[in-house]
Amino acid sequence: MFLAIVPAYNEEKRIGSVVQSLFEHVDKVLVVDDCSEDNTFEESKKAGAVVLHHKINCGQGAALETGHEYARRNKAEYVLHFDGDGQFDTNDIIPALQKIKEKKADVLLGSRFLDNRSKIPWFKKYILLPVAQQVGRVFGGLKLTDAHNGFRILNINALKKIRITQDRMAHASQIPELIQKYNLNYVEFPVKVTYHEYGQCTVGGLRIMRDLIIGKFIK
Amino acid sequence: MLAIFQILLVLFCIFAIVGVLKRKEDNLLGPKGALFWIFFWVAVAIVVVWPNIVQRLADYIGIGRGVDLVTYLSISAIFYLLFKLHVKMESLKRDFTKVIRQDSLDQLKKK
Numbered sequence: 001m002f003l004a005i006v007p008a009y010n011e012e013k014r015i016g017s018v019v020q021s022l023f024e025h026v027d028k029v030l031v032v033d034d035c036s037e038d039n040t041f042e043e044s045k046k047a048g049a050v051v052l053h054h055k056i057n058c059g060q061g062a063a064l065e066t067g068h069e070y071a072r073r074n075k076a077e078y079v080l081h082f083d084g085d086g087q088f089d090t091n092d093i094i095p096a097l098q099k100i101k102e103k104k105a106d107v108l109l110g111s112r113f114l115d116n117r118s119k120i121p122w123f124k125k126y127i128l129l130p131v132a133q134q135v136g137r138v139f140g141g142l143k144l145t146d147a148h149n150g151f152r153i154l155n156i157n158a159l160k161k162i163r164i165t166q167d168r169m170a171h172a173s174q175i176p177e178l179i180q181k182y183n184l185n186y187v188e189f190p191v192k193v194t195y196h197e198y199g200q201c202t203v204g205g206l207r208i209m210r211d212l213i214i215g216k217f218i219k
Numbered sequence: 220m221l222a223i224f225q226i227l228l229v230l231f232c233i234f235a236i237v238g239v240l241k242r243k244e245d246n247l248l249g250p251k252g253a254l255f256w257i258f259f260w261v262a263v264a265i266v267v268v269w270p271n272i273v274q275r276l277a278d279y280i281g282i283g284r285g286v287d288l289v290t291y292l293s294i295s296a297i298f299y300l301l302f303k304l305h306v307k308m309e310s311l312k313r314d315f316t317k318v319i320r321q322d323s324l325d326q327l328k329k330k
Binding site for chain 2: 032050052053054055056058059062065066069070073165167211214215217218219
């Protein structure tokens with residue numbers, strides 16, 4: 001089974017169309033509603049997704065790990081991480097799945113910089129992302145062309161090993177760190193990202209660093 | 220002869236040590252924590268009774284005044300405790316997340 005995991009928080013406007021468009025490319029769609037205050041839960045159900053509901057807002061990393069746990073219990077062979085705000089292009093999914101299979105990789109990581117389809121705000125492109133890349137290298141050690149790209153595919157082997165404990169946005173740095181730790185094979189793949197909102201701001205970046213540092217002291 | 224404030228502070232330290240022992244008895248404090256806090260309050264009492272000790276220690280380390288040494292040590296201790304508290308809070312949040320996760324999966328099973 002190829003399962004799409006969509007963490008969602010207050011995405012009632014876009015989640016329905018995201019779920020519907022995913023069904024053309026994956027076997028099953030799981031939306032993890034992270035205690036949204038709007039109708040994300042109902043809209044996801046209406047669109048045909050399996051929906052898990054967090055009773056308290058825990059963060060994107062926590063929602064993804066909830067999806068992982070569901071995938072492990074339901075013996076998914078591949079899982080796709082896909083954002084609920086419609087910023088990714090579903091046309092990238094099948095070629096990405098083909099790529100991970102062809103390369104016999106455990107993890108596929110999306111990258112905005114392997115082609116020029118994504119229009120990235122300049123501050124993000126030239127200031128925030130290079131800093132995030134360096135931080136990622138310090139904590140994770142992987143030399144990636146992109147940082148904090150939410151488009152990923154994990155196979156069953158990676159799913160068994162990668163357990164996300166960073167509940168908020170720092171999971172995006174933790175995943176490369178775990179890939180390195182467990183010596184998993186990974187491949188990068190060009191994906192298109194359309195920006196609806198700005199995404200991580202500088203303060204968000206500092207929070208991620210704080211979470212990564214604090215995380216080192218938790219057993 | 221001890222000044223009134225010294226007597227009061229020593230009494231306070233004794234109360235604090237009794238409090239630590241009580242918490243240890245009620246299993247609210249582990250052996251390491253209890254030892255640390257007893258050591259801490261005994262040290263405070265010693266400094267209150269013989270303040271020159273701090274001055275001598277400050278001279279030995281190269282800090283001008285005894286009170287400065289106490290200030291530096293106190294600030295360092297507060298920062299350390301704040302950091303530990305932060306780590307503990309984060310660890311609790313993660314435990315919390317596990318409960319929320321389990322609940323969400325259980326809810327799906329029930330349906």
